[in-house]
Amino acid sequence: MSIFSIILIIVGIFIALISIQAIFRTEKPLKKAFWGIFKGVAVLIAVNISGIFTGVTLPISLLSLAISILAGIPGVTALVILDMIF
Numbered sequence: 001m002s003i004f005s006i007i008l009i010i011v012g013i014f015i016a017l018i019s020i021q022a023i024f025r026t027e028k029p030l031k032k033a034f035w036g037i038f039k040g041v042a043v044l045i046a047v048n049i050s051g052i053f054t055g056v057t058l059p060i061s062l063l064s065l066a067i068s069i070l071a072g073i074p075g076v077t078a079l080v081i082l083d084m085i086f
Contacts, residue, residue, distance in 0.1 A: 006062075013069060040068035043076045058083060
């Protein structure tokens with residue numbers, strides 16, 4: 001996959017998040033979208049850092065980043081549960 005297609009996917013996801021927030025008429029949809037992306041990625045990094053103590057780590061790949069960006073904290077929680085089950 002080329003870097004151009006990855007950038008297009010990221011921009012498309014960001015536009016989708018902003019439009020969803022605008023549909024629900026939230027105040028400052030751009031700020032909310034950035035905050036949701038930040039929280040999802042921060043939790044993914046926190047899980048990997050705490051993996052030193054807990055033994056539970058998630059590989060940082062395009063799929064795990066996409067899930068943490070789109071679904072946020074519930075997405076990372078689902079990834080951890082699926083990692084522990086399988």
